[in-house]
Amino acid sequence: MVTAYIMIKAHTGDADRLKEDIAAIEGVVDVAIVAGDVDLIAKAQVDTPAEVKEIAANQIQGVDGVEDTQTYVAMH
Amino acid sequence: MRFVIVGAGRVGLRTARALRDSGHEVVLIERDPSTVERVRTEGFEVIEGSGSEEADLMETDLETADALGALSGDIGTNFIACMIGKHFGCRTVLRIDEDYREDIYRKYSSDVDEVVYPERLGAIVAKNALLGGNIRAIADIAQNLQLVEYTVTENSPMNGYSLSELELPGDASLLGFGKKDQSIALPSDDYSLEAGDRVVVLADFEALADIQQIIVGDAAPVAVGGA
Numbered sequence: 001m002v003t004a005y006i007m008i009k010a011h012t013g014d015a016d017r018l019k020e021d022i023a024a025i026e027g028v029v030d031v032a033i034v035a036g037d038v039d040l041i042a043k044a045q046v047d048t049p050a051e052v053k054e055i056a057a058n059q060i061q062g063v064d065g066v067e068d069t070q071t072y073v074a075m076h
Numbered sequence: 077m078r079f080v081i082v083g084a085g086r087v088g089l090r091t092a093r094a095l096r097d098s099g100h101e102v103v104l105i106e107r108d109p110s111t112v113e114r115v116r117t118e119g120f121e122v123i124e125g126s127g128s129e130e131a132d133l134m135e136t137d138l139e140t141a142d143a144l145g146a147l148s149g150d151i152g153t154n155f156i157a158c159m160i161g162k163h164f165g166c167r168t169v170l171r172i173d174e175d176y177r178e179d180i181y182r183k184y185s186s187d188v189d190e191v192v193y194p195e196r197l198g199a200i201v202a203k204n205a206l207l208g209g210n211i212r213a214i215a216d217i218a219q220n221l222q223l224v225e226y227t228v229t230e231n232s233p234m235n236g237y238s239l240s241e242l243e244l245p246g247d248a249s250l251l252g253f254g255k256k257d258q259s260i261a262l263p264s265d266d267y268s269l270e271a272g273d274r275v276v277v278l279a280d281f282e283a284l285a286d287i288q289q290i291i292v293g294d295a296a297p298v299a300v301g302g303a
Contacts, residue, residue, distance in 0.1 A: 013179030035155035039177070052158055 001012045003045050003053040004073040006069040012065035015039060022036075027051060049073065080105065080141045080166070082127030082157045083148025084115045087194050091145055092120060103136045109149075121215060128156035143167035147192075151177070155185070162187040210292045220281050222252070225260075228273045233295030242264035242275075244290070245284025252276030 010018055015033045020068050022042050023031045030043040056071045080087045084106035092102045092115075105123045106112050112124045123130025127148060138144070139198030144156035151173050158168040170188045172178055183193050196216070200218050204212050214223040228235060233243055238254060254260035255259050256272030269275070 010178055010180075013176045015180045015184070033180065035185065036152035036182070069100060 001045060001047065002049055002052055004056070005055050005072045005074065006044060006060060007072070008040040008042060008060060009037070009068040010039040010055045010065050010067055011067040014065060018063060018065050021063045022060055024053060027055050028060075030054040037064065077101070077142040078140055079103075080133075080136045080138060080144045080161070081134075082144065082146045082154065083150075083171075084111050084120075084122060085147075085149060088145070088147040089115060089151075091147055093118075096120075103141075105132060105136055108148050123216045124217045125284065126153065128153040130160050130161075132161050133157065138166065141166050145169045145171075147171045149259065151175065155181075155188070158185070159187045173286065211288060214276070217278065222281060222284065223276065224284065225252075226277065226291040228269050228271055228275065228291055229293050230271045232269065232271070232291055234290055235271060235293075235294060236267045237269055237271065238265065239267045242269065242290075244277060244279070244283075245286040246280050248277050248283050248287055249277035250275065251278055255291055274286075 012018070018040060019031050019033055020030055022040065027044045027046040028042050029045050030062065032041050033039065034041055042051060042060065046052055052071060052073060056069050060066060060069050079095050079100055079102050081092050081102060081104045084104045087105060090161050094105055095102045095135040102256050103123065104115060105125055105127050106115065107126050109124060112122045115122050122133065123135045125135065126144060126242060127133060136234065137160065144166040146157040146169065148154055158170050161168045164296045167189050168187060169190045169192060170179060170181055172193050175196060178193055180193050181188055195267055200213050210229060212225040214225055216222055242250065246251060250263050252260040253263040253267055254274040255267070260274060260276055277287055279287055
């Protein structure tokens with residue numbers, strides 16, 4: 001099991017919709033709207049590192065209103 | 077009143093000056109030592125420290141402040157300063173760094189009473205300067221709705237008509253009227269429109285050009301010279 005935290009920078013104020021869309025992605029177990037340089041943080045739990053990349057690079061980045069993501073894989 | 081300003085940079089320092097000019101008591105908190113020194117020479121009380129550290133913030137006597145303005149360039153610092161300020165009973169104002177975030181912070185943060193985006197106000201001022209003397213954008217009320225002050229010119233098609241005869245296009249509303257050199261008041265039908273009078277209108281962006289034609293007129297000369 002791989003756990004990853006994905007920092008998400010938006011370019012829309014429609015944070016509710018972003019949160020819903022991201023929470024609906026398979027493998028994403030939690031999403032929070034946060035204050036600071038990024039706007040949301042998603043937690044993903046999947047079987048392989050490749051799936052982390054698929055979620056961050058393809059699925060989350062594909063959500064309308066997402067500008068950029070940064071992924072951090074948990075070590076333990 | 078007594079105010080705590082987080083950040084003594086472009087926005088924070090100017091805000092502090094404006095408050096002091098209005099007779100209020102201001103204390104700033106600033107991280108950069110050289111900025112602290114410079115602002116102290118202006119006679120301001122400045123605490124050297126971080127607005128996101130409660131211990132530093134407490135040195136401003138936060139409990140006795142009426143409001144806290146988190147006006148640094150760092151939105152993370154600003155947000156935490158507002159959380160601490162709200163805990164100690166201050167009204168809180170948060171400066172944001174990108175305009176789309178305005179809605180997010182307004183909606184989700186109960187610790188923030190007001191959100192300010194200084195660049196938007198700067199853009200309105202710049203726009204007014206570019207438009208010239210006869211049109212003044214007062215505020216963007218919503219994405220497509222603007223409050224605008226127009227000045228009637230000699231070339232205006234409505235010059236000489238009364239306010240009751242003024243028909244604004246696009247469901248625009250007439251909100252205020254001021255005779256030349258007098259202050260703006262609520263509009264009354266009896267007034268006549270003459271060169272130099274000002275008309276305040278709430279209108280959709282799409283109707284602005286038409287309203288300008290009716291009130292200001294075509295080829296309106298820029299800034300009719302006065303006295």
